Amino acid sequence: MASAPSEAPPAPIEVSAVKFVVAGGFGVGKTTFIGAVSEVRPLTTEAAMTAVSDGVDDTTHVSAKTTTTVALDFGRISIDPTLILYLFGTPGQERFGFMWDDLAVGAIGGIALVDTRRIDDSFVAIDWFEARKVPFVVGVNTFDGAERFAIEEIREALGVAPEIPVLPCDARSKAEVKDVLVALVGHLAAGSGVTLDA
Numbered sequence: 275m276a277s278a279p280s281e282a283p284p285a286p287i288e289v290s291a292v293k294f295v296v297a298g299g300f301g302v303g304k305t306t307f308i309g310a311v312s313e314v315r316p317l318t319t320e321a322a323m324t325a326v327s328d329g330v331d332d333t334t335h336v337s338a339k340t341t342t343t344v345a346l347d348f349g350r351i352s353i354d355p356t357l358i359l360y361l362f363g364t365p366g367q368e369r370f371g372f373m374w375d376d377l378a379v380g381a382i383g384g385i386a387l388v389d390t391r392r393i394d395d396s397f398v399a400i401d402w403f404e405a406r407k408v409p410f411v412v413g414v415n416t417f418d419g420a421e422r423f424a425i426e427e428i429r430e431a432l433g434v435a436p437e438i439p440v441l442p443c444d445a446r447s448k449a450e451v452k453d454v455l456v457a458l459v460g461h462l463a464a465g466s467g468v469t470l471d472a
């Protein structure tokens with residue numbers, strides 16, 4: 275008896291991975307940002323803040339903060355079965371700054387998170403992305419009670435180029451974090467000359 279022709283095994287799905295880095299000053303909301311959007315429970319390396327940070331980290335505006343990221347945050351989003359987005363968050367305390375370069379290896383884009391109450395703390399992340407030529411967008415984390423500024427005022431204060439998107443966002447909101455990521459993808463596409471469908 276003739277046996278049915280055996281079906282060819284399905285072709286393996288090729289999965290591409292894309293890496294984005296979320297950088298910013300101490301307590302600006304990086305861990306919160308990644309946690310809001312990650313589909314897996316984000317890996318974080320939070321440690322209790324100790325007396326070592328007294329007088330070093332400005333906790334005036336994040337007085338409820340009891341932990342800080344000491345190595346990295348890691349989150350994952352599947353865009354579709356063939357494309358996975360990995361988000362890496364930097365530690366915010368200056369004394370862990372030596373880890374930032376390692377975290378950036380292979381990153382194709384970044385998010386500089388800023389807090390308008392501490393604009394001076396934003397320059398480290400912005401300069402870092404610029405120096406490494408990693409395209410980035412700016413997310414302005416809108417903390418409760420912080421004075422609201424027009425985006426153009428913030429752009430001017432930060433000195434970022436007009437083509438770099440600057441977006442307000444609440445790092446606790448999945449939808450708003452997604453908007454920032456979509457803006458980054460659009461910015462990357464614009465930089466490479468690709469036009470994305472709406």
Ligand SMILES: Nc1nc2c(ncn2[C@@H]2O[C@H](COP(=O)(O)OP(=O)(O)OP(=O)(O)O)[C@@H](O)[C@H]2O)c(=O)[nH]1
Nearest residue numbers: 300301302303304305306342343366417418444445
């Ligand atoms: N109101 C408000 N609070 C926020 C927002 N984003 C973060 N927070 C709070 O701000 C505090 C600091 O947030 P984290 O996500 O730990 O900040 P971080 O940048 O990861 O901090 P480090 O890793 O220590 O630099 C936490 O208590 C958050 O709940 C926001 O958009 N609005």
Ligand SMILES: [Mg+2]
Nearest residue numbers: 304305342343
């Ligand atoms: Mg953190």
